[in-house]
Amino acid sequence: MAKSTTAKSAPAKKPAAKSKTAKARATPGVPALAPAAPLSRLNARSKFTLFNLLGQPRAHYLVEPIELPRDPAKSNAKAVAHSVIVVDRSGSMYSDLPATKETLLKILTLDEYAQYNLLVTLISYSSSGDVICHFERVPIREIMKKDSKYQKDIKSIQTSALTCISQGLRMASEKVKDGELTAITLHTDGYANDPSPNSEATQLIKLCDDMKHKDVFVNTLAYGDYSDFRLLSRVANAGSGACMKAGKISDVYSSLYSSTKTLGSSVTPPVEVPLASGFEYQVFVSRSAGRVNGAAETLSIRGLKAEDDSVVYRYRKLTKAEYDKLTDVPTEQTSEAVFVFAKGHLSEGNLNTAKYALASTFDATLVGAHARALTNNQVAAMAQDIDALVLFHPEQLAQHTVLDQVPVNKKIPFLTLINLLDANRGHFVINRKALQDVYVRRGLKRISGERDKETGKVTEPWLKTEFVNDDAYLPISSFDVNRNTATMNMMLTRKVKLVPAAGGAAIAEVAGIKLDGLSTFNNYTLVGDGELTVPYLKVKISDKSLFEKLMHEGVLEVDGQAVTKFDKDQEYTLRLDQLPIVPPFEGTVNLDGVFDELARLKVLSGLCGAHLKEESAELTPEQVEELKKHYLSKSLFLNFPTTTPYAKLEDALADGSVDTRTSYKIDIGTKSILNLSKLHSANKFLDRMYEVLGADGKPLDKPAFEDVLDGNVTYKHKALSARTKVTKVDDFMKGLFDDFLGLRPSGSVVKILEGVGADKLAAIVKDRAKGKQPARKAFVEALADARKKLDDRSDALFAEKLSALVFYVGATGLLPDEVEAKAQSADALAGKYPELAFSKDEKEGTFFEVGDTILSVYAKTEYFSRDKQG
Incomplete structure (x- = not known):
């Protein structure tokens, strides 16, 4: 498969089958249904096995529930309580801000708060450095007065540009005072990425940690599908609060109302629950408070009302032998303790462990909906469904399908399916119109034309293209998996003709060059940063063998029904949205x-x-200039000018038509070479380390390999100046170059070439080591053959060893839990391995040592277009 340089989870369905609290099976078999029962709270010890998504045991746990130790409640009727509301006013809030302001006004003017001794602070934030405190510690009775100054302050908030959340939380933390209960409610609809995603995440968690011993709790509100739910969930978990995904404005109202009611109630003092010796994890649960907070350390619980229920589950990891000896302890797989174990780990960012715990409940309804969760929206949907069951509707477990073992998704992983389709590109075609109907674009919109920098006026091209044929069905030109991000593109090619935009006949030739072979190349991003953009493809299949493979994998449908009969004229629906993006680890x-x-x-x-640098046909400067006027390159590729719909990015960010999200780039390296991009190009390294002598014995000026195919040159090592620093990259490349050029034969290049089947070039390298130069034609053929086979092996190695890992990290920004490696900064890594070289951008990365390998993860801000509403 070629390499490139360049969905929200559905809600859980409720089958009619019933469930019960299931017991673990000793051996897997045909899944059986369990009788129905609501989810109940455990009041005695139990045990459970943590399975992976393949149903294989990974760990065994003993669970001990304990009552939360609480001092008597103190009434807040006279005590001062403080509500700090922190509102996002970045440009992406353009559509949501009016309704948010109305909700704030409604909440803060409810008559029932008239007797509360409640102080309110309102903070808003956007780009780094522009945080505003609109009013501070104002009695709610003052806000409630008709046409008060404070109501006008709320109405005056306007959107700005980027999203720097940490400045808002920092200012809020500075408003917290000893001796009074404080609730911080943090709103955002975006990603914390100003000045950088890494620094923002670090600052937010540190701010919550610094408040752990104060009487303050932090609730977070994630607006819509473009917010960083994972980070907001971590913040709420660290701040002893709850994270809500606000799909509608009533959710915002509910969260603010709940916080305000808590501040006006009798509350118990803060509680610290140290992690007892021998236990690895603990989770606090309160249904009435709407909270699940997990930690592998001391739990800090704040802001509980006197009447709130509470329990802490403590988890002790056992060996298999220890687990089996506890015959008097019941096995409870489908229990509250296992569901909240999943939610606690999900809130902390341990995604695989959370999915394993969910699978270990044997709840096929939730596992079927969320085992594929990778992206922010999918994780948010998983968290919401667990909360809905555990905190609000435990009786609904009786309506879920619960089995007596892990419900394993046996469908082919998406990446594996793409490999199958790529190998059979000539045996199927896709419905182009059906693809366009369901495709979701993810990037910045572009429009045709060039924008004048001074006036901002857009001048459209004087030419346009028209398709030669209707092309209802098209073959796939290529599937391109990005090697550094969780992105996969599918290319379609269509024949076009060039015509005047004002009308008229097609242009058949330009400057004597015929234009009968013009094509457009359209890339469709099937997966972008882990998000599936196309739920299905409509296809016709011409090869029975391919049909049978796809039918066996259960991905073909006709009118929603599985297919069993091959028909080359039938249009099938190739379902993609039920497949795991990556196979289970x-x-x-x-x-x-x-x-x-x-x-x-x-x-x-x-x-x-x-050596094989391609040269275009010999064209005169006049021909080149004429092609350029017709938006054509020397190779006859179309290059129409495009521009953005807006003149200034800042304005588009402020009005919400452009937003930002965070994507993740992944690199692989060693303790001496950080990544593959550190390798020099062949011609650059030739010039850096070698002299090339012509037939006359004189060094060539700026030698390049494409100029020496005739073999009438001699290579020698260059005498390096004192200023040239020889690096580990130079040492690595020099050994291969010396062998390839015949300077110091070692056999290493021959071994690599023979290993990929490039025997022709391997033979030439052997001969060059003996001083025999190849004939030009044979050399060119051998180089072209070797290049293809080397690239094919590289693609295969990437697909086998790295593709799934890159997609997982690219979608989540996290390493799988199976990779036990601590995150390190660039400074820490450079201190251990001085040979490593970091660019300015690379210094912002996070690094992990995995055996002898260094994995680098870089958070990057991406811009994308949004449709404004309201």
Whole structure:
């Protein structure tokens, strides 16, 4: 498969089958249904097995429920309580801000608060440095007065640009005072990415940690589908609060109302629950308070009303032998303790462990809906469904399908399916119109034309294209999996003709060059940053073998029904939205030797490509200029000018037509070479380390491999100046170059070439080591053959060892829980391995040591267009 440089989860369905609290089976078999029962609270010890998504045991736990130790409540009727409301006014809030302001006014003017001794502070934030405190510690009775100054302050809030959440939470934390209960409610509809995603996440969690011993709790509100729910969930968990995804304004009202009522109630003092010796994890649960908070350390619980229920579940990890000996302790898989174990880990960012725990409840309804969760929206949907069951509607478990073992999703993973389709591109076509009907674009909108920098006026091209044929069905030109992000593109090609925009006949030739082979190339992003953009493809299949493979995988439908009969004229629906994006991880992730092999393949492929630099047909300057006027390159690729619909990005951010999100780039390297991009190009390295002598014995000026295919040159090592610093990258590449050029034969290049089946070039390298130069034609053929085979091996190695990992990290920003590695900064890593070189952007990354491999994760701010509402 070629490499490229460049969904919200559905709500859980409720089948009619019933359930019960299921017991773990000793051996997997045919799944059986369990009788119905609501979810109940445990009041005695139990145990459960943590299975992975394949139904394999990963760990065993003893669970002990304990009552939360609480001092008597103190009334807040006379005591001062403080509500700090922190509102996002970044440009992406353009549509939501009016309703949010109305909701704030409604909440803060309810008659029932007239007797509360409640102080209110209102803070808003946008880009870094523009946080505003609109009013501070104002008695709610003053806000309630008709046409008060404070109501006008709320109405005056206007949207601005980017999203720096930490400044808002920092200012809120500075308003907290000893001796009074404080509730901080943090609103946002975006990603915390100003000045950078990494610094924002670090600051937000640190601010919550610093408030742990104060009488303050932090609730977070994530607006819509473009908010960073995972981060907001971590903030709420660290702040002893709850995170709500606000799908509608009534959710905002409910959250604010709940916080305000708590502040006016009798509350118990803050409670610290240390993690008892021998236990690994604990989770606090309160249905009436609407909270599940987990930690692998001391739990800090604040802001509980006297009447709130509460329990703490403590989890002790056991060996299999210890687990089996506890015969007097019941096995409770489908229990509150296992569901909240999942929710606690989900809130802390341990996504795989959370999904394993959910699978271990045997609840096929929830597992079917959320086992594929990777992205923010999918994680939010998973958290909401667990909360709905555990906190608000435990009786609904009786309506779920619960089995007596892990409900394993046996459908083919998306990446595996794409490999199958890529290998059979000539055996199916897709319905182009059906694809366009369901496709969800993710990037910045572009319009045709060029914008004048001074006037802002857009001048449209004088030419346009028209399609030669209707092309109702098209073959796939390529599937391109990005090697650094969770992105996969599908390319379609269509024949076009060039016509005047004002009307008239098609242009058949330009400057004597015929235009009968013009095509457009349209890339459709099937997966972008882990988000599936197309739920299905409509296809016709011409090969019975491919049909049978897809039918066996259960991904083909006609009118919603599975198919069994092959018909080359039938249009099938190829379902993508029920497939896991990546296969479940099994065991450990072993990356030893992967970077070195990829690097060797890249160096040798680069050497081959440098020799084969393609040259366009000889064109006169006049022909080139005439092609340019017709938006054509020398190779006859169409290059129509495009621009953005807006003149200034700042204005588009402020009015909400452009928003930002965070994406993640992943690199692989070693303790001496940070990533593959550190490798030099073949011609650059030739110039850096070698002299190329012509037939006359004189050095060539700026030598390049495409100029020496005739073999009438001699290579020698360059005498390096004192200013040239030889790096580990130079040492790595030099060994391969010396062998390839015949300077210091080692056999390493021959071994690599023979390993990929490039025997022709391997034979030439052997001959060059003996001083025999190849004929130009044979050399070119061998180089082209080797380059393809080296790239094919590189693609196969990436697909086998890295693709699933890159997609997981690219979608989540997290390493799978199976990878036991601590996050490190660039400074910490450079201190351990001085040979590593970091660019300015790379210094913002997070790094993990996995055996001999260094994994680098970089958070990047992406801009995308939004449809404004209201």
